[in-house]
Amino acid sequence: MSDISRRSFLKFGACVAGGLCASEALGEAAAPRETAARPALTTVLPYPRLKLAHATQLKTGVELRLTYPDKESPISLLKLGKKAINGIGPDADIVAYSRLCSHMGGSLNFRPSAGEFQCPLHYARFDAAKSGLIIIGQATDNLPQIQLHMDRKGDIYAVGILGLVYGRRANILG
Amino acid sequence: MSKIFHGPDRVPIPPRDAEQFTTVCSYCIVGCGYRVYKWPEGKEGGPKPAHNALQVDFTRQQGAQTGTWISPAMHSVVTDRDGTRSHVVLLPDADCVVNRGNHSIRGGTHGSVLYAPDRPTADRLSHPLMYRGSTQLPTTWQEAIDLSAHVIKAALDKWGPDTVAMKCFDHGGGGGGFENNWAVGKFFFTGIGTQMASIHNRPAYNSEVFAAGDAGIAALPSAYLDAELADTIVLIGANSYETQSIYFLEHMLPNLTGASLVKKQQLLPEEPHAAGRMIIVDPRRTSTVAIAESAAGTANVLHLQIRNGTDIVLMNALSRLIYEQGWQDQAFIDGRTKNFDAITTTNLAQDLEEATKLTGISNAQMMQAAEWIAKPKASNIRRRTLLLYEKGLIWGLKNYENVASVVDLALLTGNLGKAGTGCGRLGGHQEGYSRPNYPGKRPPVNVDEVAIKGGASKVFWVAGCNPVGGTLNAQQFRITLEKRTALVNQALDETAGGTMERRVAAILDAMEQGGLFLLVQDIYPIDTAKYAHVVFPAAQWGEMNLTSINGERRLRLYQKFMDPPGVAEPDWKIMAMMAQRIEHLYRAEGNRDMAVRFSGFDWQTDEEVFRAAAVGVAGAQEDYGETTYAMLKAIGTNGVQTPIKKIEDGKPIGTVRLYEESGRFTFIPAKWPGYPEPISKLMNDERYPFWVNNGRANHGWQTLYDDQRKPYVMGREPLPFVEIHPEDASKLELANGDLVELFNPHGSVTAMAVIVDSNRPGHVFMLFEHPKGWLNSLTTGYVDPDTTIPYYKGTKAGIRKIGALPEWQERLTFIPTNQA
Numbered sequence: 006m007s008d009i010s011r012r013s014f015l016k017f018g019a020c021v022a023g024g025l026c027a028s029e030a031l032g033e034a035a036a037p038r039e040t041a042a043r044p045a046l047t048t049v050l051p052y053p054r055l056k057l058a059h060a061t062q063l064k065t066g067v068e069l070r071l072t073y074p075d076k077e078s079p080i081s082l083l084k085l086g087k088k089a090i091n092g093i094g095p096d097a098d099i100v101a102y103s104r105l106c107s108h109m110g111g112s113l114n115f116r117p118s119a120g121e122f123q124c125p126l127h128y129a130r131f132d133a134a135k136s137g138l139i140i141i142g143q144a145t146d147n148l149p150q151i152q153l154h155m156d157r158k159g160d161i162y163a164v165g166i167l168g169l170v171y172g173r174r175a176n177i178l179g
Numbered sequence: 180m181s182k183i184f185h186g187p188d189r190v191p192i193p194p195r196d197a198e199q200f201t202t203v204c205s206y207c208i209v210g211c212g213y214r215v216y217k218w219p220e221g222k223e224g225g226p227k228p229a230h231n232a233l234q235v236d237f238t239r240q241q242g243a244q245t246g247t248w249i250s251p252a253m254h255s256v257v258t259d260r261d262g263t264r265s266h267v268v269l270l271p272d273a274d275c276v277v278n279r280g281n282h283s284i285r286g287g288t289h290g291s292v293l294y295a296p297d298r299p300t301a302d303r304l305s306h307p308l309m310y311r312g313s314t315q316l317p318t319t320w321q322e323a324i325d326l327s328a329h330v331i332k333a334a335l336d337k338w339g340p341d342t343v344a345m346k347c348f349d350h351g352g353g354g355g356g357f358e359n360n361w362a363v364g365k366f367f368f369t370g371i372g373t374q375m376a377s378i379h380n381r382p383a384y385n386s387e388v389f390a391a392g393d394a395g396i397a398a399l400p401s402a403y404l405d406a407e408l409a410d411t412i413v414l415i416g417a418n419s420y421e422t423q424s425i426y427f428l429e430h431m432l433p434n435l436t437g438a439s440l441v442k443k444q445q446l447l448p449e450e451p452h453a454a455g456r457m458i459i460v461d462p463r464r465t466s467t468v469a470i471a472e473s474a475a476g477t478a479n480v481l482h483l484q485i486r487n488g489t490d491i492v493l494m495n496a497l498s499r500l501i502y503e504q505g506w507q508d509q510a511f512i513d514g515r516t517k518n519f520d521a522i523t524t525t526n527l528a529q530d531l532e533e534a535t536k537l538t539g540i541s542n543a544q545m546m547q548a549a550e551w552i553a554k555p556k557a558s559n560i561r562r563r564t565l566l567l568y569e570k571g572l573i574w575g576l577k578n579y580e581n582v583a584s585v586v587d588l589a590l591l592t593g594n595l596g597k598a599g600t601g602c603g604r605l606g607g608h609q610e611g612y613s614r615p616n617y618p619g620k621r622p623p624v625n626v627d628e629v630a631i632k633g634g635a636s637k638v639f640w641v642a643g644c645n646p647v648g649g650t651l652n653a654q655q656f657r658i659t660l661e662k663r664t665a666l667v668n669q670a671l672d673e674t675a676g677g678t679m680e681r682r683v684a685a686i687l688d689a690m691e692q693g694g695l696f697l698l699v700q701d702i703y704p705i706d707t708a709k710y711a712h713v714v715f716p717a718a719q720w721g722e723m724n725l726t727s728i729n730g731e732r733r734l735r736l737y738q739k740f741m742d743p744p745g746v747a748e749p750d751w752k753i754m755a756m757m758a759q760r761i762e763h764l765y766r767a768e769g770n771r772d773m774a775v776r777f778s779g780f781d782w783q784t785d786e787e788v789f790r791a792a793a794v795g796v797a798g799a800q801e802d803y804g805e806t807t808y809a810m811l812k813a814i815g816t817n818g819v820q821t822p823i824k825k826i827e828d829g830k831p832i833g834t835v836r837l838y839e840e841s842g843r844f845t846f847i848p849a850k851w852p853g854y855p856e857p858i859s860k861l862m863n864d865e866r867y868p869f870w871v872n873n874g875r876a877n878h879g880w881q882t883l884y885d886d887q888r889k890p891y892v893m894g895r896e897p898l899p900f901v902e903i904h905p906e907d908a909s910k911l912e913l914a915n916g917d918l919v920e921l922f923n924p925h926g927s928v929t930a931m932a933v934i935v936d937s938n939r940p941g942h943v944f945m946l947f948e949h950p951k952g953w954l955n956s957l958t959t960g961y962v963d964p965d966t967t968i969p970y971y972k973g974t975k976a977g978i979r980k981i982g983a984l985p986e987w988q989e990r991l992t993f994i995p996t997n998q999a
């Protein structure tokens with residue numbers, strides 16, 4: 006799917022959560038598609054398509070602290086240096102996550118050595134290579150993962166979120 | 180679809196006019212308070228504060244820890260019996276002093292386990308089932324109760340009370356409450372009069388802390404506040420971050436970080452204070468150790484990595500070191516205790532060199548622990564030490580002396596009945612125990628051995644527990660159950676369509692041949708129910724009103740906010756239906772004496788049972804006296820700490836901590852007995868080189884009976900794990916995520932290998948209860964002969980690699996959980 010048709014696809018509100026955006030958005034440079042059955046459409050949230058960075062700005066193990074889908078929602082964009090679930094880019098190792106702990110909203114720290122996010126409030130930890138899978142902690146969901154898309158030029162776009170960001174009733178405020 | 184579970188990206192919020200209830204978490208002993216919101220499907224609160232019941236502005240991002248965020252796992256859409264569909268949200272209560280809006284992974288995912296016909300909880304038991312034609316088919320309450328009542332009565336008449344065995348919940352919280360426990364006890368003890376009774380997680384009807392009781396100490400003497408005030412907290416055999424998570428996070432950690440210093444100075448102004456220290460006695464380096472170290476600094480946390488089965492030796496060595504330094508509380512010993520002399524030749528005579536050899540803990544570490552427990556603070560003021568123990572100790576080598584050795588240490592150092600002190604259980608489930616007295620003796624009979632495997636009982640009623648995986652030596656238990664119940668299946672098949680008389684006669688014949696009639700009462704079709712002849716569908720938490728206490732004796736009302744599925748009923752009502760039917764049968768034949776034993780079950784409401792149960796707690800730590808539901812409703816999630824001293828203006832006045840004013844305690848000598856024969860036999864057999872310890876993990880609750888319906892949790896723990904030291908893993912040529920078989924002469928089980936240096940080499944730790952691998956297939960039949968409590972925590976096994984499970988290796992994480 007080209008960028009333009011992708012954009013209009015989103016504009017008509019057809020992009021849905023539960024992973025559909027991710028697999029649709031994987032595009033040329035993407036990891037292999039999943040064969041799992043599509044889930045029921047659970048949302049019609051109008052996720053914006055936002056350019057986060059160019060691939061060359063990413064250094065392995067160093068997070069870029071950005072926001073998505075709005076400036077009140079901090080995220081971390083990372084090149085892990087090893088293949089990650091839902092990772093994009095030639096090595097399928099570029100991922101992004103909400104930085105708000107899915108327990109009670111603590112600000113997560115990324116630890117490159119383990120490839121994990123850690124919360125200083127109650128010690129929740131999430132695996133950055135496994136779609137934010139909880140390692141241990143009191144959170145009630147895995148860490149929300151930002152769905153990414155990389156175009157031919159190497160620009161990385163955020164196009165949706167898997168899971169509900171802490172502190173919201175819907176990922177898109179309003 | 181992502182390979183990893185993520186919940187929906189939005190959640191409905193309650194409108195202003197949502198119905199509101201209060202409740203308490205159904206799971207662990209800590210008992211976090213929850214608010215419940217319920218409103219019709221098709222409606223939703225608006226994002227502006229004026230338009231939602233939380234009065235929160237959802238057009239903005241909320242800050243951290245507001246206690247007003249609803250995660251999708253806290254929400255469900257339920258269907259009541261009249262077909263009405265409603266949203267339900269269960270929100271941790273920010274105004275509850277226990278949790279302050281915090282929640283564990285277990286309680287925070289309650290939305291996922293409410294019954295809903297179109298969600299993973301759809302497999303709740305909704306109707307009674309009866310064995311028919313080699314399967315179990317739905318039937319009416321009338322038929323299920325009628326056949327069972329006839330069988331129970333016939334067996335009782337023919338062989339006497341002990342022919343009926345039971346294994347039942349005794350929990351507070353989700354598994355019971357005072358109401359259900361009272362009805363169960365009244366049925367089995369007043370009605371049947373059986374000694375063949377056993378509590379859900381053990382083979383007998385016993386206290387897990389007989390020694391504490393004999394010493395004069397109730398199981399839960401202190402308050403959670405004491406963990407904020409203590410100079411030193413000692414955790415013995417407990418991994419509290421994962422098993423009493425919110426007690427640990429909200430009350431222990433603030434002490435370790437110094438956040439509770441202000442409170443210490445306010446409440447105890449006469450003495451010097453510092454941030455608290457923590458001693459953790461555990462054969463495993465757990466997440467609790469790592470987090471405590473991270474919060475307090477490694478200099479303030481002492482992990483005593485004890486060898487399996489040597490708790491008594493360690494506790495006695497500490498007592499000796501303290502006594503030799505003169506750090507004992509002589510005034511307390513003289514004024515509040517007796518029998519001190521008895522420990523001078525036992526506990527206090529523990530050889531210190533031998534102690535190091537057996538426990539694996541250096542003398543220096545022991546000395547440091549002794550200092551932290553009892554070395555006086557500046558100006559010679561006594562340290563305040565809170566000693567808390569749980570299953571690692573209780574289910575250790577010898578239950579009675581294990582507990583006694585800790586109790587003696589607390590008495591020696593005067594740590595009881597004062598702020599910041601105490602000696603008690605951390606607890607597993609909540610408590611709601613009230614029953615007529617058990618008619619058996621002490622030590623109580625081992626029901627697994629005598630009644631089930633030994634054949635002494637012919638009817639077995641299992642309620643709210645899953646012994647085919649949860650009991651000790653579970654594989655042998657399963658084999659027996661399968662054989663004995665099959666004989667009754669045959670009798671039922673042969674008399675299909677026959678009269679009640681014929682059917683009961685055939686069942687009795689089968690019983691003569693060793694047959695066992697099995698009744699299972701539960702909320703889900705658990706593994707034990709597979710063998711049952713009759714399955715009763717029970718209501719769960721939220722589907723009836725119930726009352727319970729938490730680990731600091733905090734009594735609250737857990738309100739009903741939805742209907743049970745189908746025709747499921749609260750446990751108390753099921754017991755009452757059976758009692759009333761048996762009463763009727765006895766009356767019909769003019770046997771008034773027996774009829775009277777089964778009378779008095781004609782309660783109409785949950786509260787009537789609550790009031791009836793008050794007599795069973797009189798004088799106990801849970802004594803709630805004249806308290807009523809209305810009084811409890813008025814005090815919401817903060818409730819009141821039992822025992823209730825008096826009712827003042829309709830308000831129950833309780834007790835923050837026990838023994839402040841009174842109480843006299845008895846030292847109980849404790850000597851290390853060495854390893855019992857079934858264990859030493861395994862120790863001397865090179866085919867079984869690994870010590871197998873086991874326990875709970877953060878993500879799941881008990882047998883995972885609820886968690887199996889939480890995709891988030893099962894995505895993290897699809898199979899039981901076994902932690903194996905890297906040295907052992909390399910010998911076994913294992914990689915993370917490999918499937919292994921653990922085996923010994925008692926049974927075998929599979930688990931997924933997690934390679935981590937949390938245990939000493941040669942020692943492994945396995946998740947204790949997972950329906951895809953019951954650890955207890957490996958435990959021996961050994962119990963402490965003085966208490967009939969099993970040594971669940973110690974067995975030995977061989978380990979063999981089966982192979983890799985690549986899809987799970989990809990989808991799971993193997994980053995060690997014991998880091999912070």
Ligand code: FES
Pocket residue numbers: 106107108109110111124125126127128129142143144
């Ligand atoms: S907010 Fe992150 S662990 Fe609680």
